[in-house]
Structures are given as structure tokens and as C-alpha cells.
Amino acid sequence: MTKVKTPIYMDYSATTPADPRVADKMCQYLTPDGIFGNPASSSHSFGWAADDAVKKARSQVADLVNADPREIVWTSGATESDNLAIKGAAHFNVRKGKHIVTMKTEHKAVLDSCRQLEREGYEVTYLDPMDNGLLDIDVFKAALRDDTTLVSIMHVNNEIGVIQDIAAIGEICRDRKITFHVDAAQSAGKVPIDLSTLKVDLMSFSAHKIYGPKGIGALYVRRKPRTRIEAQMHGGGHERGMRSGTLATHQIVGMGEAFEIAKNEMATENDRLLMLRNRLYDGLKDMEEVYVNGDLEQRVAGNLNISFNFVEGESLMMSLKDIAVSSGSACTSASLEPSYVLRALGRNDELAHSSLRFTIGRFTTVEEVDYAIEQTRAAVEKLRELSPLWDMYKEGIDLDSVQWAAH
Amino acid sequence: MAYSEKVIDHYENPRNVGAMDKDAKEVGTGMVGAPACGDVMKLQIKVGDDGVIEDAKFKTYGCGSAIASSSLLTEWVKGKSLDEVQAIKNTDIAEELELPPVKVHCSVLAEDAIKAAIADYQSKQQQ
Ligand SMILES: Cc1ncc(COP(=O)(O)O)c(C=O)c1O
Numbered sequence: 399m400t401k402v403k404t405p406i407y408m409d410y411s412a413t414t415p416a417d418p419r420v421a422d423k424m425c426q427y428l429t430p431d432g433i434f435g436n437p438a439s440s441s442h443s444f445g446w447a448a449d450d451a452v453k454k455a456r457s458q459v460a461d462l463v464n465a466d467p468r469e470i471v472w473t474s475g476a477t478e479s480d481n482l483a484i485k486g487a488a489h490f491n492v493r494k495g496k497h498i499v500t501m502k503t504e505h506k507a508v509l510d511s512c513r514q515l516e517r518e519g520y521e522v523t524y525l526d527p528m529d530n531g532l533l534d535i536d537v538f539k540a541a542l543r544d545d546t547t548l549v550s551i552m553h554v555n556n557e558i559g560v561i562q563d564i565a566a567i568g569e570i571c572r573d574r575k576i577t578f579h580v581d582a583a584q585s586a587g588k589v590p591i592d593l594s595t596l597k598v599d600l601m602s603f604s605a606h607k608i609y610g611p612k613g614i615g616a617l618y619v620r621r622k623p624r625t626r627i628e629a630q631m632h633g634g635g636h637e638r639g640m641r642s643g644t645l646a647t648h649q650i651v652g653m654g655e656a657f658e659i660a661k662n663e664m665a666t667e668n669d670r671l672l673m674l675r676n677r678l679y680d681g682l683k684d685m686e687e688v689y690v691n692g693d694l695e696q697r698v699a700g701n702l703n704i705s706f707n708f709v710e711g712e713s714l715m716m717s718l719k720d721i722a723v724s725s726g727s728a729c730t731s732a733s734l735e736p737s738y739v740l741r742a743l744g745r746n747d748e749l750a751h752s753s754l755r756f757t758i759g760r761f762t763t764v765e766e767v768d769y770a771i772e773q774t775r776a777a778v779e780k781l782r783e784l785s786p787l788w789d790m791y792k793e794g795i796d797l798d799s800v801q802w803a804a805h
Numbered sequence: 806m807a808y809s810e811k812v813i814d815h816y817e818n819p820r821n822v823g824a825m826d827k828d829a830k831e832v833g834t835g836m837v838g839a840p841a842c843g844d845v846m847k848l849q850i851k852v853g854d855d856g857v858i859e860d861a862k863f864k865t866y867g868c869g870s871a872i873a874s875s876s877l878l879t880e881w882v883k884g885k886s887l888d889e890v891q892a893i894k895n896t897d898i899a900e901e902l903e904l905p906p907v908k909v910h911c912s913v914l915a916e917d918a919i920k921a922a923i924a925d926y927q928s929k930q931q932q
Contacts, residue, residue: 710843712868716808716816736843747841784822784872786847786864787840802839803917 402769404720410607410700410759411556411584412724416652417609417760423655424611427451427648437645438636448647455654459603462657463582463591465618471637472645475615476583479602480507480550482617482641483579486627487548487600488515491577495545496520499538501552502742503527508550508581529744530693531560539570548577553585557726557739557755558692559701561589568597577625583607583615587660588668588698593618599625605649609760610656614649617641667760671699674758674767678702681771685778687791691726691740691753702756705749706778708787711736714754717777721770726753748787748797808869809903815873820880823862825849833926835918844871844911848918850882850890852926858882858890863918870908874898874915887923 407415416424426432427448437452439445456467473479488498500512502524512522523541528534533551542549549571554561564580571578579600582591587608593601601618605611619625619640633642679702682688687707703726706714711725726737736750745753756770782788790797808816824847827834831851838845844867851860861879865872877898882890898904898912 708866710867710871712843713816713872716813716869747843751840751843784819784864785866786836786845787866789824789864797840802841802845803837 402763402765404769406721406766406769408756408758408762408766408770409722409724410762411559411755411757413606413612414609414759415761416606416611417656417659419659420610420652420655424648424652427651433647435647437647438634448645451647451651452645455650458654458658458661459616462586462661463593463601463603463618464595465593466621469593469618469621471617471619471640472650473615473617473641474613475606476505476581476602476604477507477615478641479604479615479617480505480579480581481511482627482630483600483602484508484511484548484550485515485630486640487577487579487625488520489628490626491547495543495547497543497546498522498548498550499525499541499546500550501525501527501533503531503555503557503739504550504552505556505581505583508552512550526742526744530696531555531558531691531739531743532693532696533562533567535563535566535570538567542570542574542576546574546576548579550579550581552581552583553591554582554589554698555692555739556584557737558703558743559584559698559757560692561585561696561698564598565596571599572597584698587657587664588700590664593620599623600627605653605656608656608660611649611652614646614653616653668699671758671762674762674764675699675702677764678756678758678767678771679704681768682774685775689749691743691745691749700758700762702758703753704756705740705745705753707749707752708785708791709752709778709781711751711753713781714752714774714777717780718754718770718773721773723757724755726750726755811877811902812869812873812904815876815902816869819863819872819876821860821862821876821883822864824864825851825860825862830929831926833922833924833929835921835923835925837917837921838867838871838914840866843867844914846871846875846914846918848875848878848915848922850919850922850926852887856886858885858887867911867914868908870902870904871911871914873902874904874911875918877902878915878919882919887926890919890923893919 433447435444435448437448460467581602583604599620604615689705691703740750836847847864849862853859863875865875895912895916
């Protein structure tokens with residue numbers, strides 16, 4: 399067996415460890431001999447030093463996406479950014495209309511913000527993706543109405559890693575003067591983003607998906623043409639009134655550092671991750687009844703979401719006890735409903751229950767990938783030996799023709 | 806979620822995995838659950854002339870708790886009469902495996918499977 403240190407982390411879409419360079423930097427902004435001041439304290443050097451650090455981080459974040467630092471609003475993470483963008487824009491534009499367009503495969507932070515707006519009397523259209531997870535632009539165009547004020551479409555999907563064409567969607571929104579929000583929690587630092595050319599008005603970021611600390615994020619709010627949102631958090635008027643609260647200097651500095659590292663290393667890192675992802679897929683794809691969920695081309699380098707038919711995902715994860723992955727199966731929930739993202743792709747429930755999401759990243763090694771292949775193959779084989787569905791498949795029985803005693 | 810040691814033991818060393826001839830008169834087969842729900846259990850028993858279960862086999866598609874529930878049940882039913890087996894309750898299985906509340910449905914499925922296997926066996930005897 400290959401020698402690797404276990405457990406192996408392959409759940410980088412859930413969160414990443416902070417890069418040690420990021421953690422080192424953050425430590426300098428906490429203690430009495432560090433820069434611990436309140437960036438809003440404008441009357442002494444402690445505050446000035448902290449303010450300088452925040453300014454630098456603001457530029458680092460803006461630089462990654464080619465934005466102006468004045469367009470960056472600090473938040474506690476992408477969940478808050480999504481809430482602020484969606485509720486903030488919908489509320490601000492309420493006199494123009496109360497219709498919002500989004501997708502069924504969005505993150506819960508977007509979907510639940512939309513649900514809240516529905517309770518307030520807004521109308522929301524939740525679009526289905528095509529089978530490959532991508533948005534059909536014609537379907538999108540057809541969903542827009544005269545009273546549509548906001549479109550929210552994510553850049554990279556957290557489960558299946560597919561990349562939406564936000565450039566095309568942005569053009570359509572701009573033509574119709576509709577505010578366009580993009581959840582970029584999973585794409586910043588992984589896919590090039592140029593906000594000087596993209597017609598995106600609001601964009602959500604998170605630090606902990608890209609080797610920064612948890613609990614910090616940002617919302618990009620375009621200045622030209624000016625995008626207006628209503629604040630959700632009221633207080634000292636920080637962040638030009640859009641998000642009050644004392645700035646968390648050490649977190650902000652960490653996010654800035656993480657975004658700068660991502661800018662410098664993204665190209666080489668993506669090459670390496672793609673090599674590893676292909677190695678992982680090549681190591682599994684010759685097995686019978688294996689399906690990749692989501693488009694394999696329009697996809698971030700580090701994601702492989704794959705279904706092993708006739709094997710249930712949770713038991714598969716149990717077999718892979720040395721490898722941290724996630725599954726689209728939700729056997730623990732009361733409803734027993736598998737991943738809503740996979741269902742929205744039109745995957746049948748069995749394949750959704752049979753899925754595993756491998757997400758690899760900066761610290762993943764070739765040895766770890768090889769180990770994951772070996773372990774996964776063994777686990778799938780073992781569980782298929784145990785699976786009555788596998789036997790039926792081998793006997794040539796069409797599982798869809800069976801009358802199941804659903805419970 | 807943390808599994809109990811007993812679940813892990815049955816999952817890693819499942820007992821009585823396999824299949825018997827479902828057309829044989831002395832074999833009863835019960836298959837319950839649905840792939841769409843994430844679990845399907847197939848349980849088979851072979852009953853001797855004296856009405857005692859001589860052998861039991863299972864195959865399960867499902868989470869670790871579902872596999873463990875069926876594995877445990879095959880161990881329990883061997884050597885028992887059909888009446889004794891009818892008395893086994895899902896709560897006995899859940900208790901033995903220390904299943905958390907969200908996994909209790911796995912033990913329910915196992916009870917359904919053995920009941921279905923017995924019913925199948927009995928209907929064959931009446932033919
Ligand atoms: C696409 C997407 N949006 C939003 C979030 C939430 O981000 P955060 O954890 O920073 O609130 C996540 C991470 O779970 C995500 O993947």
C-alpha cells in the first residue's frame with residue numbers, strides 16, 4: 399500500500415486550511431506588540447496602523463478580481479455577502495419591481511435569502527440547469543420580465559464545480575438594467591475574474607475557500623454604474639454605511655494575504671490541480687457504471703463529483719474512513735432526500751444517492767490521489783458485492799421496471 | 806456522524822452476505838426499500854422441515870446502519886423458529902446497534918425485510 403499520512407483531506411470545497419503564510423500574517427494583528435488597534439480609531443497611531451493594514455488588504459482583494467478597492471465591503475463571509483446583496487438590492491429597488499431570477503442549484507445562502515423575500519411579497523423564479531449543470535441562456539432570457547430587478551447566479555457551483563457563463567448573463571442583465579449578483583465563493587482564486595470587463599454589479603467572496611481564515615468575506619459593490627443596496631446591519635456606519643461593525647483586522651489581513659497569494663499562484667496551481675484531478679478520474683473511470691456529475695470541461699480544476707451506481711454514498715464514505723470527502727446522499731435527514739443540486743441536473747435519485755464529491759487543493763499530493771483511487775475502487779467493489787441492486791443489474795433487470803416498496 | 810462500534814463491526818465484517826435460490830421452495834425472500842430512498846434490503850431464509858431457519862443471507866444497498874441492521878438480523882434468525890423470528894422487533898435491532906434516531910428507519914426496514922421473507926416462504930408452502 400502507498401505510504402501516505404492519513405486521514406487525507408479531499409473536501410476543499412467545504413473549507414480549506416489557512417495557508418501558513420496567511421496564518422503567520424494574521425498573528426501579527428492580535429497581541430499587545432502587534433497591530434491590534436481599531437481601524438476606526440482615527441485619533442491615534444494604533445488605529446492608523448490598523449487602518450493601513452485594512453487598506454492594503456482591501457487592495458489585495460480588489461486586485462484579484464480587477465476591481466477598485468472602494469468597491470469592496472467586508473462581511474463575515476459569503477453567506478452574509480449573499481444576504482446583503484440579494485435582500486439589499488431587492489429592497490433598494492422595490493419601487494421598480496419585485497421579481498428575482500436565480501437557479502435551483504444555488505447555495506442555500508442565496509436560495510434562503512430568496513425564500514425570505516418571497517415571504518415579504520417578492521416573486522422568485524428558480525431556473526433549472528441543463529443536464530450538465532449549466533444555465534441555458536435562452537431559458538434565462540425567457541425568464542426575465544419588466545419587473546425583474548435582480549438576477550443572482552453563482553459563478554462556480556460548490557457541489558459539482560461547473561462554471562457558469564457570467565459574462566454572457568451579465569451582458570443581458572446590463573442591457574435590461576437589471577442588477578446582477580454573482581456568488582463567487584467557489585471561484586475567486588480558482589477562475590480568472592475581471593470585473594473591469596464583466597457586467598457584474600455585486601459579487602460575494604469568502605476567505606476560507608481559498609486558504610484564508612473562516613468568518614471573513616467581502617461583497618463587491620460596483621461604483622460605475624453605481625449599484626445601490628440597502629444595509630442589513632446597522633450601527634456605526636462602517637463600510638460606507640453598507641455594513642456596520644468593527645472591522646476584524648486580523649481576519650481582513652488574512653483574507654487579503656490569501657487573495658494576493660491566489661493571484662500570484664493561480665495559474666500554476668490550476669495546472670497542478672487539473673493534472674491531479676485527471677489522474678483521479680483516470681484512476682476510476684474504467685470501472686463499470688461510473689458517472690461524472692456536471693460538465694467536465696466547464697469546471698474548476700479541483701472538483702470531481704462522481705456517482706458509483708448501485709452503491710450508496712454514505713456507506714461508501716464509511717469505507718473511505720481515511721479520506722475526507724462528501725456525498726450527495728442524505729440518509730441522515732428525515733426526508734431521505736439526496737442532494738438538491740444533483741436532482742436539479744435531472745439525475746435520478748439512485749445516482750444522486752451514489753455520489754461522492756472529491757475536492758482537492760493546494761496541499762493535495764500525487765500520493766494522496768493514488769491512495770484515494772486505490773481505496774475508492776476497493777470500497778466500491780466491496781459494496782457492490784453487498785448490493786442487491788448490483789446483482790439485479792448484472793442479471794439484466796431494469797431497475798426502473800421494478801415495483802419498489804417505497805417507505 | 807459517529808457510528809457505534811457494533812455498527813462498524815457489522816459493516817466491516819458483514820455476516821451471511823450472499824444469495825440463495827429464490828425459486829427454491831424452502832427459501833423465503835424479502836426485498837424492501839427503494840433505490841430512490843437510498844436503501845434496499847434483500848433478506849433470504851432457508852427453512853428446514855421442522856420449521857426452523859437453517860440459513861439466512863442478505864444483500865443491502867444503503868448506509869452503514871442499514872447494512873449492519875440486516876447483517877445482525879441474519880445472525881439472530883438462524884436456528885430460530887418462524888414464530889420466534891416474528892417476535893423480533895425493530896427496536897431490538899436499534900437497541901443492539903445503538904442506532905441514533907435518524908437511523909432507526911434502517912432497523913424498521915430490516916424488520917420489514919424478515920417479515921416479507923417469512924410471508925414469501927409461507928405463501929410457497931400453501932401452493
Ligand atoms: C457557493 C457558496 N456560497 C456561499 C457559501 C457560504 O460561505 P461562508 O461559509 O463564507 O458563509 C459557500 C460555502 O459554503 C459556498 O460554497
